[in-house]
Amino acid sequence: GENVEQHPSTLSVQEGDSAVIKCTYSDSASNYFPWYKQELGKRPQLIIDIRSNVGEKKDQRIAVTLNKTAKHFSLHITETQPEDSAVYFCAAFESGGYQKVTFGTGTKLQVIP
């Protein structure tokens, strides 16, 4: 089955700096890679996603890159703000007759004012 590794598990950055979180996956059949932000006790919120036919996607301060050959994808947050502090999860999604999703282990991001 799919195995998703996420690094780092914790990340502290100064306000205004960039943050990068990386995930690797094992199953080449995975074709959809969303990123979620989860605040304490709340549901995960989709912040950006990328499909396997695209190498990069950007939405304001957030970007995601995908390297299918190396089977890794990364979340980039620029000009970080204190409200970006949360736990971020990546996921690898395999569609088809049977949909399957595997989540990464999460990264706790702390933005220091």
Added chain:
Amino acid sequence: GAVVSQHPSRVICKSGTSVKIECRSLDFQATTMFWYRQFPKKSLMLMATSNEGSKATYEQGVEKDKFLINHASLTLSTLTVTSAHPEDSSFYICSATSSGSWADTQYFGPGTRLTVL
């Protein structure tokens, strides 16, 4: 955007009882619903995937007789924790997608915190 509700948000029950959690898509038809379990400070663990009108597909290690999933309509899926024990205490979250053949955006419910005494 699409809204998924979950009920109840919090439940406390005695050991040995059964608890039903409902997951509803309020403004779209959810062909696929996912059930997750999340322990404190941990990632979401996929328990099962359910497609409307068919049996749920359980992940390895998840007891199908203990965690009964029913996806009877395109807007409702239920998870029943049977004969609950303290180790079943956890945060249960459902999500739904509207596409059956291509991965689409997952919309998460707000979660249900189950405490088994």
